[in-house]
Amino acid sequence: MKPIAFAKSNWRVLLLTLFLSLSLVFLFYPGGVMAGETYVGNETEDQSLHNLEFGLGLDGGTKISAPVVGMTVEEIEVDVDDPDEFEQRGPEIQQTMSDELDLETGDALVRTDYESRQMSAEVFTDNVTEAEFAAALQEAGLDVTEDDVRQGVTRDTRDDIETTIQSRINEAGLSGSRVSQAEMDGTFYIVTEAPDMTDDELRALLEDRGVVEIVMHYPDGEGGQQNETALVQSDFGTIGTASYNTERDYHYVPVAVNPGSAEEYQNMMVENSFTQNPQSCSYGDPSREGQNYCLLTVVDGEVVEAHSVAPRLADNMERGEWAASGNFQMITSTQEEAQALSVNLRAGELRAPLDFSAAQTLTVSPALAEQFKNYSLLIGILSVLTVSGVVYLRYGDRRVALPMIVTALSEVVILLGIAALLRMPLDLSHVAGFIAVVGTGVDDLIIIADEVLDEGDVNSRRVFESRFRKAFWIIGAAAATTIIAMSPLAILSLGDLRGFAIITILGVLIGVLITRPAYGDILRRLLTDK
Template identity: 80%
Template sequence: MSAIGSIKANWRVLLLVVFLTVALVALFLPGGVMGGEETYPTNESDSSMHNLEFGLGLDGGTKISAPVVGMHVSEVSVDAEGTQLDRRGQEIQATVSEELDLETGDALVRTDHQNGEVSVEVFTGNVSEAEFAAALQEAGIDVAEEDVEQGVTQATRDDIQTTIQLRINEAGLSGSQVSQAEMDGTYYIVTEAPAMTTEELQSLLEYRGIVEIVMHYPDGEGGQQNETALVQQDFGSIGTASYNGEEGYDYVPVTVNPGPAEEYQQAMVENGFTQNPSSCNYGNPEARGSNYCLLTVVDGEVIDAHSVAPTLASSMERGEWANGGQFQMITPSQQEAQTLSINLRAGELRAPLDFDRAQTYMISPALAEQFKNYSLLIGILAVLTVSGVVYVRYGDRRVALPMIVTALSEVVILLGVAALLRMPLDLSHVAGFIAVVGTGVDDLVIIADEVLDEGDVNSRRVFESRFRKAFWVIGAAAATTIIAMSPLAVLSLGDLRGFAIITILGVLVGVLITRPAYGDILRRLLTDK
């Protein structure tokens, strides 16, 4: 038989070999199939041997489920459209913020241009439904107290979920995941972070991350005034936390977008900052009325105050600084710089989480290590048990050995998929793998029994006929399993979701790759060449 003919006859086996090779590369090659450097580090204890990531059950860590603070009214009709609708939304937001005396970022109006409607939200627990309704009426929106709903909109929850996931990735927390869950009508943001204590995870989640650069300068009457100069959206590229060894300070390098950079440069010149460099004594009562300080403000708290450097002042005076827009946000410590960099990269948390009503679940790393060892032991025992039963059942190595190897290949391919997708494996996934081994061997037994139903088979035509009959049975069973598991894989049902996903993936890999390959191997071993 020619090489091309041999490939055509055994293409299913070759396909299995290709998938196994890709899976092994994804599992063990540094960087995996995608190659290149990782965007964030993996768990140090595991990255040296493989590319798998583990969740709470196998790595330890903390899970916090917390509702979002806020209330809202949705789908309120407004007599405006286009840019007028956007302008009307800004007016409503400003009026609500003023009436309720809200902090920056505690009010939000979303506009729906298609229907000419707005949704208004406030993110604070210090306002009653009656007060919110009254503020909306003051803004020209006819709503009653019973129209106000507790909680925030789905769009806001999605924003929060995305921001938290970005924060976790920027912080280098491998294997973490963020999701949403609904319990008794209340929506929760669920954050899982392996290798983190409850205090560490809560510290990461409790900051809104609203970053501002505020100009603090004399008001001309012996006092000082504050004016917001730059907000989070004004920054373009954001660097990592750095240290200036010559000057001895920590900072985050950023680049200001062209438009805001021009406005910032002009404001610095007009307010006297460029004429008064190195003249910041923030917090000194004796210097009141003569301070020219740039304040780095996070969530309304001043974390650093510093003067304008002479070189920066000269560049702004000449109108050159805005061409590049490079800026250093100085912080008092390296930890503050790292936190600031994460907040800037991930963006601000749209609304705060209510930790007073949060549910916390924690597994110690030592206990998780036991779970990991037990999972490995159970997996090995399952393989050995299945192998023994199969060999006793057939007593023919030509049938039993390919069956065992094919079943193990299915597990390796699934592990490769998990490594490729950076899926954090947990105890539910381990249960799925064990189920895949069992159901996979069941299907292979069906193939072997059908093929050997009337004794040895020497004719390839007879073999193909029997194999197709067995494969129809396997295909129908696979379709039933996928249909049954699909709701569990889609709905937020905790650990059941991981079990369902692995089971579905295992069934697909089996039907499309491993079962056909096993059929080709049996045909080659049992029929005349």
């Protein structure tokens, strides 16, 4: 048979072979085909023979579910027709809220929607009552009462927090981690799963708001010191990784300030005499009160490092040359602080803090997770052996039984390849999905075999294809029913049920589109003469 004719006649088997080959590459190619997408910290990750990632149940670690601190008033009607005036009202109301409630930077937020002529207002603190919140909005000229205030934050804010936490996890190199949202008893929770992390380690990652500022600390002219914020997170463009200067013995994060902000920062440094007073910082020394020129690195309102302006940097700023590059170093006391600073700058600040007093925590020890992993492998092997034995006893014909088992296992290999490609953290729910895929897959293959052999041996290709089409309609209808039934579980945030549903749906699709047709081609070649 010519190659083209052979390929045309057996394209379904060739398609299965292609998917199997790609899956094996995804599973075992060193570093994975997505190796270029590495995160800070991945260089310390254990090397494995495969590219699968495991979740909490199979790798150990911690899951924390915590609500977001805050109060919200939504659908505030604002009778302003001019779009520019409408947009300006947002920052004005936000500033009034901050002033009236004495809030920290970032603890008040107003979102505007000109199309609906509505706004939403939020505060991210537990030190304000609902009545005080409503009164602040009334002071801003809005028709709001205490009854309009609800506990919790908006969906947009929760989405921002979810994205930021996921970015922090990625920057920290925590493979297999997952961030999602869940609703319990009317309260929305941010759910964070992190394999290989203890409760304390994960809390430390989540508790920091991550608000980073560079503050100027300089003489006020009256014998004291004053602080002035010079740079905030949005001013930084390029952000390097945590580094160490061996010659001068300090830890730092190299950064580059955006052009416009760099020019403004340079002018502030000159105007406030920092460039004329390099090496003039003794932060916290009472005897130097009124004489310090310090640059403070402030994270979440706490000073993590204070340092002087280097003479070379001062000279460049004095000549107006520094702003062209905007490069400088944010110095910290330890490598851990430098690493945390780099992660915070890259991932951004949490829009609102999490309420750990109402958090729910689940911790799985690595030893227990290893047992789960071993038991899952054992159950998988036993299920394959059991199914193989039953199928062989049912048909007593290796031409029917052996391809059936190989085809069913092919679905599992392809699913594992997809999981490795997508970096899907496999958990116990996914293992249950794999077992379900093997069971339903063999059921469908048995339907095909029974339908084809129902009226005795078949030696005509035309008769075989007629019977196969009839069987395929049956398994196609069953697959559609399974997908429809599982879809709500795959879409909704229902914890472990979601992983089970996703694997089951993927397995059914792979079976109907790839493995079942390939099994039909294999049977046709083995059972027909022409």
